[in-house]
Amino acid sequence: MSETLQDIAAAMMADGQGILAADESTGTIQKRFDQIGVENTEANRQAYRELLFTADEAMKNYVSGVILFDETLRQSTLDGRRFAEVIKAAGAVPGIKVDAGAKPLALFPGEKVTEGLDGLRGRLQEYYKLGARFAKWRAVIDILPAEGLPTTGAIACNAHALARYAALCQENGIVPIVEPEVIMDGPNSHHDVDTCYKVTELTLNIVFDELYAQRVDLTGMILKPNMIVPGQNGPQVSTREVAERTVECLKATVPAAVPGIAFLSGGQSDEAATEHLAIMNQIGGFPWKMTFSYGRALQQACLKAWSGKKENVPAAQAAFKHRAKMNGLAALGRWRAEDEREAA
Numbered sequence: 061m062s063e064t065l066q067d068i069a070a071a072m073m074a075d076g077q078g079i080l081a082a083d084e085s086t087g088t089i090q091k092r093f094d095q096i097g098v099e100n101t102e103a104n105r106q107a108y109r110e111l112l113f114t115a116d117e118a119m120k121n122y123v124s125g126v127i128l129f130d131e132t133l134r135q136s137t138l139d140g141r142r143f144a145e146v147i148k149a150a151g152a153v154p155g156i157k158v159d160a161g162a163k164p165l166a167l168f169p170g171e172k173v174t175e176g177l178d179g180l181r182g183r184l185q186e187y188y189k190l191g192a193r194f195a196k197w198r199a200v201i202d203i204l205p206a207e208g209l210p211t212t213g214a215i216a217c218n219a220h221a222l223a224r225y226a227a228l229c230q231e232n233g234i235v236p237i238v239e240p241e242v243i244m245d246g247p248n249s250h251h252d253v254d255t256c257y258k259v260t261e262l263t264l265n266i267v268f269d270e271l272y273a274q275r276v277d278l279t280g281m282i283l284k285p286n287m288i289v290p291g292q293n294g295p296q297v298s299t300r301e302v303a304e305r306t307v308e309c310l311k312a313t314v315p316a317a318v319p320g321i322a323f324l325s326g327g328q329s330d331e332a333a334t335e336h337l338a339i340m341n342q343i344g345g346f347p348w349k350m351t352f353s354y355g356r357a358l359q360q361a362c363l364k365a366w367s368g369k370k371e372n373v374p375a376a377q378a379a380f381k382h383r384a385k386m387n388g389l390a391a392l393g394r395w396r397a398e399d400e401r402e403a404a
């Protein structure tokens with residue numbers, strides 16, 4: 061019997077678990093490897109991903125799904141087990157990043173649109189055969205208040221593409237992760253938490269309009285939003301305020317039919333990303349499950365502990381397990397700062 065979109069989404073939102081975003085493209089993993097002095101070869105990428113997916117304690121207890129890059133979905137462990145099978149055996153759902161990246165949007169200086177719709181139906185059908193049961197598409201919305209950005213025109217283009225992607229996924233039995241990321245990086249000191257709130261609210265409203273217009277079944281998708289945070293150079297606020305504003309913004313924009321929200325970390329520190337998620341789940345009172353779909357905030361410590369050396373694999377797996385456990389607790393609203401110390 062085939063799984064329904066709702067079955068897959070429910071597995072991805074299992075209690076106390078979340079999604080490992082390990083879908084760095086070859087270009088993005090280069091940046092991560094540069095930080096630890098590791099050469100970006102296929103062998104090193106394979107070794108690093110094998111380390112993650114065979115970290116049994118982390119995977120079995122705290123990871124409900126893994127987002128892969130095309131190359132990684134086709135790779136295997138050194139002893140010949142396909143990564144998709146290893147992930148499934150650990151009880152997690154294999155997923156695949158299907159967008160082709162954010163490119164300059166014609167006639168919208170400084171803004172981007174995510175490409176990758178051409179031929180997407182065929183690629184989804186192949187990915188399904190390779191074991192993927194969910195997909196990810198990331199739209200990028202930059203905030204530059206002094207320049208009047210973002211424009212609604214650019215947000216609408218991205219929302220349209222997200223909805224076309226989501227519809228194609230559902231047609232092919234794949235749960236779409238819909239990711240409109242309002243970016244927190246940027247030089248602007250006027251980029252405060254209110255600006256992030258307004259831009260995220262507008263973006264999510266436009267995205268859900270498009271999803272409706274394109275007949276996407278909201279019960280068979282996962283939303284991957286940013287949290288409501290000030291820009292890196294804007295006035296900072298407390299972790300409590302981030303959590304409260306994020307819950308407020310999502311309650312105002314995300315229909316209750318959506319089964320789950322899995323946040324990106326977006327450049328937050330490991331502990332801030334965990335604490336924000338924990339506070340939101342303590343606040344509660346919303347109709348969806350809320351968990352993590354972190355890339356950097358799950359992997360930074362692990363990458364550093366590994367540093368490309370075979371003898372460091374156990375320490376790297378322990379670092380991954382620690383962050384996965386902290387975020388698993390946060391998804392239940394049970395994380396406390398003391399947990400970081402005790403386990404360290």
Ligand code: 13P
Nearest residue numbers: 081324325326354355356
């Ligand atoms: P970060 O958690 O590092 O933002 O990555 C998550 C992700 O998948 C971005 O598309």
